[in-house]
Structures are given as C-alpha cells and as structure tokens.
Amino acid sequence: MLGAARRHVACALSGGVDSAVAALLLRRRGYQVTGVFMKNWDIVDEQGICSADKDCEDAYRVCQILDIPFHQVFYVKEYWNEVFSYLLNEYELGRTPNPDIICNKYIKFNYFLDYAVNNLGADAIATGHYARTSLEDNEVFQQKYIRRPEGLFRNRFEVRNAVKLLQGADHFKDQTFFLSQISQEALRRTIFPLGELTKDFVKKIAAEHHLHHVLQRKESMGICFIGERNFEKFLLEYLEPRPGNFVSIEDNKVIGTHKGCFLYTYGQRARLGGLKDPWFVVDKNIASRDIFVAPSTDHPALYRDLLRTNRVHWIAEEPPAELIRDKMMECHFRFQHQMALEPCTLTLNQDGTVWLTMVKPIRALAPGQFAVFYKGDECLGSGKILRLGPSVYTLQQGRNREKTAENGPEVKVEPTT
Template identity: 75%
Template sequence: MSGGVDSAVAALLLKRRGYQVTGVFMNNWDVVDEHGVCTAEADCEDAYKVCEKLDIPFHRISYVKEYWHDVFSSFLYEYEKGRTPNPDILCNKHIKFNYFLTRVDAIENLGADAIATGHYARTSHEDEEIFQHPFIKSPQSLFRNRFEERNDVKLLQAADQFKDQTFFLSQIPQYALRKTLFPLGGLTKDFVKKIATEAGFHHVLKRKEARTFIVCSMGICFIGERNFHKFILEYLEPQPGNFVSIEDGKILGTHNGWFLFTLGQRARIGGLKDAWFVVDKDVSSAEVFVAPCTDHPALYRDLLRTDRVHWICEDPPAELVRNKMISCHFRFQHQMALEPCVLTLNQDGTVWVSLEKRLRALTPGQFAVFYKGEECLGSGKILRLGPSLYTLQQGQEIMKSAAANVSTETFKDLDPLT
C-alpha cells in the first residue's frame, strides 16, 4: 500500500474476490524533503486510512538500509560514471520483489500465499494458478538450472496502454512474478478512479499523480518529488567543468558537475539567451558538450549495447540462442512509443540493439526494455552508444574531402604540364 489510488483499489478488488487481504506500507527513505516535511508519514497515514476503511490488517515495514545499499548507492555510482540511472526499476527488482517477498516478511512473517501491487500490468497466468505455484527462490547464479521444473509466467502489458508499467517491472525475477497478482492489469486508469470514488477513497483521489523528472525535480521511488540539483549535491561533491560547443569546441560557460545533466535536456548556460542542449559528456575532463538546437544530429543514434540482459521468462529466448539475433520492439523511457529493433546476442549475455530508425537522446544508464507482441521479455542497462548522426556526417565529409584531394593529386601526376 503506497497511499495512492492504485494500491487502494487493488486491495479493494482483492477483498471483493474473497481473498484474505493484508495491507503493507514500506518505509524505505527517512529523510525530510526541502520543506522539512517527511512525505512518507503522510503516505503511510493515507495507506492506513484505506486499510481501516476496508477493515483489513495494516503493517508498516522498513527497508531503509536495504534501499540505501542496493538502490540509492547504485544511483549515485551511476551518476558519478556519467550515466543517468533509473532507480524505480532497481527498487522493484531489489526491494518490492526481493526483500519484501523473500526475506522474513510476506511469506514467513505474514504467512502470505502471494503478493499484489497496484501496478498496471498483467501475467500469463490466472490468479488461481499464482496461488498453486510453490515458492522456490532460484539460486543466485548467472544461469538457470536446465533440469529445474518450472512453469514460467510471462509479464504482459496492461489493458491501459498509456498507464502500462511493465517498463518498471522489467528486471523482476521469475520466482517473484510467479507469486504476484496485478489486480489492475485489465482496467483503465479512469475506471480505477471511478471505483475509488464509489468506494469513498476521497483522500487518495486528491493526491497528485506520481511524476518523474530528470532535470529540475524528480520523483525518485520512495523518496518523493524534489529539486534534483539541490538533492544530488547533498551526496556528490561538485565537479566544476565547462560547457563546450560540439560544433566548434568553443567554451560557452561553466557548470558544477556533469552528473547534473542528462543527454537531450536543455542546458541553461548563464549569459546565453538561446537554448542549448546536452549531447554528450566527458567524465575525465568534466566537459559537457552542447548543441544549439533540440533536434541536433548529435542527439540521434540507432545503435547501443547493454549490460547482461535480465530475461523474465526464457533466459535467453530460444530464438535468440538459435539465430544469435531476434526482431522485437524496444523502449528506454516509460510511455515512449515502442520502436522496432534487432537484438544481437554476445557471448557474455549482453546484446547489441540495432534500431530501425534513429532515436533522440539514447542515454547510458537507462534501461533498454524489450517487447515481443504484448509480452515484456526483459531489459538490460544501456552501457555504450553507437556513433551519432552528427559523427557519421562528419566522417562522410572527411571521406569526401580526402577523396577529392586524392583525385586532384592523381590528375596532377597525369598532367605533363604540371
């Protein structure tokens, strides 16, 4: 129970189906925001009121230490490396669908047969099948045991395509998916709000929809919405550097750290009225490269490489093993359109992703999430990018110039009068 409308309606629907439901609120961050308010307290109070109205037990548990070690520390490390992380995906992977499920809480302490969340997603199994799965945590190894008996559950997109949240679930383990219910998977957000209104959940309907921003403010999972620059500088030392024009190498201004910027965002450079946009970063020199327009060719690429991909069902898909490549769809941001791509498998489990068309601001540190039809196959963190359209155009100009020079010299050699 997050204190929001989605988890409230999920609990209501489960109770209406006859399940014995227990509400659990996770406290994973204990620092006040910039206004001196601990937003988790208000969220917890809202979750408690829902459970009270539904007449179901309520528990509050804390994973502050685990969140710091497995999510937030990784978040800071990625920024230091010049990448832009996605903590929400890691939070689902490590906290909600690992510690909560597998440690001493949901299964052992609370005696639960399954867990449920308010995510907009579906699985390939009916609810009754989820309850029939025995809970067996897979060994922590790179490869599954090929002799293991299993009835894999597929992660499927929600009926509400706009609200679909499989993107954020793309790293959860198979053993967790087998024991998870998504009561809202077949519903639209509007219908969920209607149910909440009829149930009298007026206090959660007044809450603002959670949003995530990369630049000025951001809603980090369990931390809340806050000014990003102020927040990150509480944990990372300033690393002053220059804004540099990608076109002519001219220094345009200074900044306090490359980690304050992500590819594609507007760089507000003091003294400049025109808009410039971040197209690349050099951690070694602390330089942030910028271009003078939002659709500059330096922002467009059609090739990337991930780290070892987490496959939700088949590990990796049989077609990918057989052919060393597979056609599917891809996104690296929630709610962006799915784009056709071809994955090429490397021996270490990483993949090259070749896109059918160039996309703007592919970003290292974000997750490349893959789909085949309505199934979410899994995801891998973006580590490397192919050359930008601007780099390729520069290369072509150099080649043309070199070819022209060669032709001129050749004709000089052939001309008896020179």
Template identity: 80%
Template sequence: MSFSISSCTILTSNYCSNSSVPVFSYFLNEYEKGRTPNPDVLCNKHIKFNHFLNYAIDNLGADAIATGHYARTSHEDEDIFQNQYLKSSQTLFRNRFEIRNNVKLLQAADFFKDQTFFLSQISQCALRKTLFPLGGLTKDFVKKIAAEAGFHHVLKRKESMGICFIGERNFEKFILEYLEPQPGNFVSIEDGKILGTHKGWFLFTLGQRARIGGLRDPWFVVDKDVATGDIFVAPCTDHPALFRDLLRTDRMHWIAEEPPAELVNNKMMDCHFRFQHQMALVPCVLTLNQDGTVWATLVKPIRALTPGQV
C-alpha cells in the same frame, strides 16, 4: 496489511525499507560515472519484489503479494496460488532439469498507465507469486470504483511524481548534498568553443536542455566526458548528434531467466525497444554476444539514447 481470498493470504505493499540504501548507493555511483540510472526499476527489483516478497512468504505466511502496478501476467489469479515458490537460482544458470511454466509479464489494459517498464528487472520467481489487480482496468475506471466506495480523499491526491526516494524536490540541490561539485565546461559540438561552465556532469542527462548563462538560444546535452568534466552541447533539440541507432547492454536480465530460443539459435532476433516509460516501442534487431551482453540495432535512430536508463 494482509487479507484473505479463498483461504490464501495476500500481502500488499507500498513501502521502502532500509534495503533501499544499496539502491541509493547504486543511484549515486551511476551518476558519478556519468550515467542516468532509473532507481524506480531497481527499487522494484531489489526491495518490493525481493526483500518484501521473501519476507512476506517466509516470515508472514503469505501465499502471494499484490501491488497496484498497472501490469498483467500470463497467469490467471488462481494459478498464482498453485505455483510452487522457487527462489531465483544463486548460480549463473538454473538447473536444466528443473521444470517450470514461465510466467510472462504483459502490458496493462490501460496503455497510458502501463508500468511494465518499471517491472522489467524483477525475477521470474517474483512474477510467479504476484497479483496485479489493476492490470485489466483503466485508471478512469479505478477512480470510478474509488468514488463509488467513498474514497474521495484518495481521488483528491495528486499522482506521485519524480524519483521514488527524492519525490518532487529540486534535483540539483538534492544531488549536491551527496556528491561534491565537479566544475567543468559546456563545449559546443559544432566548433569546440567553450560556452560556459557547470557544477558537475552528474547534474545533466543526454537530451536535456543545458541552461548556459549569457546565452538566449537553447542548447542541449549531446555527450559527457567524465575524465575532463566537459559536457558537449548542440544548438537545437533535433541536432543529428542527439540521435543514436545502436546500443550495447551489460549482461541482460531475462524475465524468463534465459534468452528466447530464437535468439539463442540464430544469435539475432527482431524485437521492440524502449528506454523510457511511455516511450513508443521502437523496432530493433537484437544480437546476442557470447558474454551475455546484447547489441540492439534500432531500425530508426532515436533522440537522447541515455546510458543507464535501459
């Protein structure tokens, strides 16, 4: 639907189109490679804040889009309508003579409901043309507004959970509809002993409890070998093998389109890190490599640092 504010058209969205197919393909490919992707992040990047945004502005005459994410930006609402709509550059680097006032993505006022993690891959041009009306409100206050407006049916609905295009279905049953079973062994990280078998490494993520038939005590996934199909497990939830303090990214996505000046000049920068929604921010040191990838060295090791989640 669309509506007007001060003669400016805003389009709101809560859908996924056929463009979700590439996102779903990527989702399956990542699992086949042994990683654990976050399709909600990709759905925002490729669909809501790309195809939907472009369609709204190019075809429907919208001046901006508004979403229900709990997030804020460094721009006031009126600034959004004054921004020129400049699509992201199709080349590796943008025109160095192009002048822009970069918009920052900021945490919501409600830290518990903050959804900036899911918006971490959207483009600068999308951020410049997006309103987040709920960013300065708490969820409880939004519910109060809804109750006063008579939207009681909305208040009774359960909050959406699970992966956007899967929902609350059984994950194992769902994924096995698309990927062939790849049987392998559960192998103890302690002594290399085979403890049981599984239907596929893609059914498990690091840190997850591995329910192994015949064993009463809990074992947890430490690592996976896609080549052999082995899943390595540890006998307790805080086993040292579950903790990591170093990761390397693929080429980084910078919301400002370019790395921070401090990182470019010094090749290192103090920062904070998280790889899951609602995870506490962890201090780290970034190191910028010549190929655009980044090393993140964590001040303190964290449990179940999972490839594909960052």
C-alpha cells in the same frame, strides 16, 4: 469464492489510489488481504516535511475503510544499500540511472516478498501496477516459493511453464517498463489486480467505495520513495561538485561552465547564461568533465541507432529460444516509460550482453537507462545501456572527411607570369 478466504494476499500500499483499489479488488474476490506500507526513506524534504508519514497515514486509512489488517515495514537500510547507493554511483560514472526499476527488483519484489511469505504467511503478494502475467489467480496460489541461486543463465529446463510479464490493458498507463528486472520467482507469486483496468475506471471504483482521500492525492512523479525534489540541490547534498565546461560539439569552443556531469543527461537543455538560443546536452566526457552541447533540440548529435547493454535480465526465457538459435532477434524496445515502442534487432553476445540496432536513429539515448524489450504484449526483460554507438552527426562528419579525402587536396594553380 469457495476456499478463497484461506488464500492470503499481502498487498503493498503506497497511500495512492492504485494500490488502494488493488487491495479493494482483492477483498472483493474473497481473499484474506493484509495491507503493507513500506517505509524506505526517512529524511525530510526541503520544506521540512516527511511525505512518507502522510503516505503511511493514507495507507492506514485505506485498511480501516476496507477492514483489513495494516502492517508497516522499514527498509531504509536496504533501500540505501541496494537502491540509493547504486543511484549515486551511477551518477558519479556519468550515467542516468532509473531507481524505480532497481527499487522494484530489490525492495518490492524481493524484501517485501520475503516478508509477506515468511513473516505474514501470505500465499501471494499484490501491487497496484498496471501490468498482467500469464497466470490466473488460482495458479498463483499453487506456486511454491523457492529461492534459487543465480548463475549466468538460469537452467533452461529448470523453469517449466515460465510465467510471462504482459502489458496492462491500459497501454498508456502500462508499467511493465518498471517491472522489467524482477525475478521469475517473484512474478510467480504476484497478482496485479489492475492489469485489465484503465486509470479512469480505477478512479471510478475508488470514488464508489469511499476512498476519497486517495483520489485527492496527485500522481507521484519523483524518485521512487523519495518524491519530487529540487534535483540539483538534492544531488549536491550527496555528491561533491565537479565543475567542468560546456563545449560546443560543432567547433569545440567553451561556451559555459557547470557544477558536475551528473547534473545533466543526454537531450536535456543546458543552463547557459547570456545565450539567446537554447543548447542541448549531446555527449559527456567524464575524465575531462566536458559536457558537449549542440544548438538545437533535434541536432543530429542527439540521434543514435546503436547501443550495447550489460547482461540482459530475461523474465520468462533466458535467453529467448529465437535469440539462442539465430544469435539475432527482432523485437521492440523503449528506454523511457510511456515512450512509443521502437522496432529493433538484438544481437546476442557470449557474456549475455546484447547489441541493439534500431530501425531508425532515436533521440537522447543515455547510458545507465534500461532498454526494455517487448514482443507483442509480452515484456521480455531489460538490460542497462552501457555503451552508445556513434551519433548521426559523428557519422556525417566522418562521411564528409572521406569525401574530402577521396577528392584529394585542393590544388591551387599559380598564375603564370
């Protein structure tokens, strides 16, 4: 490719197969590629193993095989301040945070982007995410890197030809969910080499190009950069136990105790000793430390059709023109990676937050998670869930009380003597 060699791309390497193949594909396109491994966590796991060291070795081997320069950067302090402290604070508030979304926003597509541009002199960055943008590669290299001050909303005329974030061709592997909080400025300078590929094809490319060491690794499933842990033990290293009661949502009876509301999320099975049937978390009262539970996995107390987010981060249009014009907009959303997209209606509030009304009630919505919005293949952005509407069970109880009130109190007729 003419002139491609002068185009310098810094590719984030995790030590896994996806980022390795991303770097390989960039190299095959003729770009000057630098592999960068981010070390964001430096504490050993329960077995005394620091998995980041093994990841770093694997990333370095990828660079050796591809014959590209290797750099390691340390964002331990930044990760602690921007991601992990946020994580702990959200848990203390009784919410269920998503550290991967926050990590992408503040570390990979902020600090790493700055490092790539200002320290390595890169023209663009790349990651192994399964996602696409509306820019062709050559358009990415034409972008100027300007850090803009954040206001409540971006000036609607400031960003012309805004870059859209699009789902990966492999919808099962699509990772736009995790990218739904990154900035327009970062997206303009990012290439996603795996956007048009399936996971199976990526593995095939890795096998054909002697990247066998990354193929043998199992998929990472734990907290971003921290890995898989005994979750309860891990959290209790950082948060004080705050014991409370498990309370039945149906009759308010105490049926067990727990070590802290932060150890449970909505829809999770409650660990209750001595009970034959499983109970599931349906609500939490942080002030009283009560966790409300119900006796089945699809109890109506688990289903809701209304939520409110914080100020939404819109990726391309802030907010979308349709939402500005009509104050309402139909779209789809998900609040967990790989869950099916659900139809909904957004109602815009003056402070940039939205009410989201679902077409049908959805199980186990949880405050702290992100509602990520889609129109067709485009990921529009996301907002953190702050409030939930009443559950189907609460509404049923209300209707039952209304019926009782309408029918009036039961009149007992005394027998005549």
